[in-house]
Amino acid sequence: MTAPVDYSTYLVTDSTPGILGDRDLCQVVEAALQGGVTIVQYRDKHSSRDVVVETAKKLHDICKRFQVPFLINDQVDVAAEIGCDGAHIGQDDLGIKQARELLGPNKIIGVTASSVEEALQAAKAGADYLGIGTVYSTQTKKDTKSIIGPSGVRTILSQLAASGHGAISTVCIGGINISNTQQVMTQSSAPAKSLDGVAVVSAIIAAADPAAAAGELSSKVLTAKVPDVIQAVARKTPLSHNMTNLVVQNFAANVGLAVGASPIMANYAEEAADLAKLGGSLVINMGTVTPDGLKNYVQALEAYNAAGGPVLLDPVGAGATAVRRSAVKTLLAAGSFAVIKGNEGEIQTLHGSTVTQRGVDSDSTLSLAQRASVVQSVARAHGSVVLMTGVTDILSDGRRTFRVDNGHELLAQVTGTGCTLGTTISAMIAAYPHDTLVAAVAGTAMFGVAAELAAGRAEVRGPGTFVPAFIDELYGVRKATAENDSRWLSLVKISRI
Known part of the structure; x- marks a missing residue:
């Protein structure tokens, strides 16, 4: 990606019935993009590879129409096969070096980080952005290592800045919704570094009106950035x-x-x-x-x-x-x-x-x-x-x-x-x-x-x-x-x- 990436309103998909219901995922994602989602990560840990590839291609086409980056969670080989904008990997997934070899130098690679050590290691290894969390407990991700809260996010941001990695983009994830977005971004902000956005799942995927939810979330994120601008x-x-x-x-x-x-x-x-x-x-x-x-x-x-x-x-x-x-x-x-x-x-x-x-x-x-x-x-x-x-x-x-x-x-x-x-x-x-x-x-x-x-x-x-x-x-x-x-x-x- 040569253009700057807007991580402010980051949507992570969930295809499980408890979150998506009986709706079509592609239609939900398209509505969310109409509402203001700025980047999409397709996450599906249960479907067969063929289904994942087919769905990923459809979602990629939708995101291209909105000029919004489309990433795939974990399955870097699928991201490489369909030629999307990049991938997001966890601590137990393929390493950044291997992911870069598969995807190429200009693709986005994001990494999950739950601690200062994980964040610094990913930044040094060349991650384009970090997904920091889990901030709060959530029903959409059961295998969380720890709940770090806004104070934990702030500590990670402070150490990134102090270690010379203040330029890396960051979002937080885990239990984020419209009601707490502004508070989380404000409380997480460190003197030398703030979050670039928030990543959400059910706040949009499970919403009765995904477009309205995305628009409101986008507004909350921007409002939370106002102090950053004035402080600058x-x-x-x-x-x-x-x-x-x-x-x-x-x-x-x-x-x-x-x-x-x-x-x-x-x-x-x-x-x-x-x-x-x-x-x-x-x-x-x-x-x-x-x-x-x-x-x-x-x-x-x-x-x-x-x-x-x-x-x-x-x-x-x-x-x-x-x-x-x-x-x-x-x-x-x-x-x-x-x-x-x-x-x-x-x-x-x-x-x-x-x-x-x-x-x-x-x-x-x-x-x-x-x-x-x-x-x-x-x-x-x-x-x-x-x-x-x-x-x-x-x-x-x-x-x-x-x-x-x-x-x-x-x-x-x-x-x-x-x-x-x-x-x-x-x-x-x-x-x-x-x-x-x-x-x-x-x-x-x-x-x-x-x-x-x-x-x-x-x-x-x-x-x-x-x-x-x-x-x-x-x-x-x-x-x-x-x-x-x-x-x-x-x-x-x-x-x-």
Whole structure:
């Protein structure tokens, strides 16, 4: 596998009547993939080899349609025969070296680990990921060596990081379900390493609605990752290079500082090549469009693309004038963007719709489903994470799509809050580069919760008193999260679409 693997919502199948019932496994797995499962492991210890091969081929075809990796448990020879994405092996199964010889260098090999010793040995031997557990007792796996709980997972993660294996992907398994997923991921998190996801069996296979269960589980996993993103910003203090309009520069700089970034407001593109080397991100905000400004944007975009730094585009008022529509086309043709953020009218303009905007404002004319479809389409077309802001914010990377329902109406009464959301997200994507969608969702949720907390303050009477309270709450959320206090996370409203 050359593309990064998303281990966040990991489905392990079970074909036994007590879990699957009389349903068709292929139909259940397909529904789970529709709901948001990101990787599938076929486990069948009871059927004949012929049945396993036949079922594996069907499941592999289904997973390929969803562009989701498909692995086979234990039976590495079957994985090699059907040419799937890899295999998962236990401590008593074929060794990693032999599995690699059978599968080849580019296939995924996962290993079960129940102790620090097993985890370190597998990591050293070249495992691509670890399945850590058993976390809690479970009816689907009887031969568990021990129940290690979240604290045992945390110990293993800590030792992996301390031993130089912090980059290996990890999921936990055993008794994980929708009700405990977020708690398990939070309690298992070590200072230098967190879980990449959770592996479940009956939580999806036995669910009355596998698609809904997968979607809810996916939302819980993403919510649990929000503190990881904010803590990454606090640790790294990433540069947030803003090329933005004069109206919001001061506000954006203060918001950047509040969320833990190191903001710089620099519209002169000759500085971009040097700034891009500092490992931060660039925000291109089209609030003020001039011929010279557009040239600066293009030059800075090229510099950050060359350095590998993420760039966020805020196509302010993209549908308002012919000049702005032309500017957006120029920018999209000039380079690549990690994130494109805009309101409904702006994103519709990028989608090719003819939208009349009054300046930077946008009236909503689309249903939630239509908005999600537009966001997904724009994300696929440009290879970017796309955020369409509104009462409900919608984010997608073209494959995964989430909604965030945090925020407050006072945000719409203050100039530049949309622009400063771009600054906030720029810090997140710079500090958490391995999953831009997760980083963007985290920044959006943090921004919205801070607005809710600020609006609820007794001293806030309107827009004028809201702004300083809002900056204070952004700072407070960042500080609390950096100190492992995530109580505010109970206010986050993230769900998969």
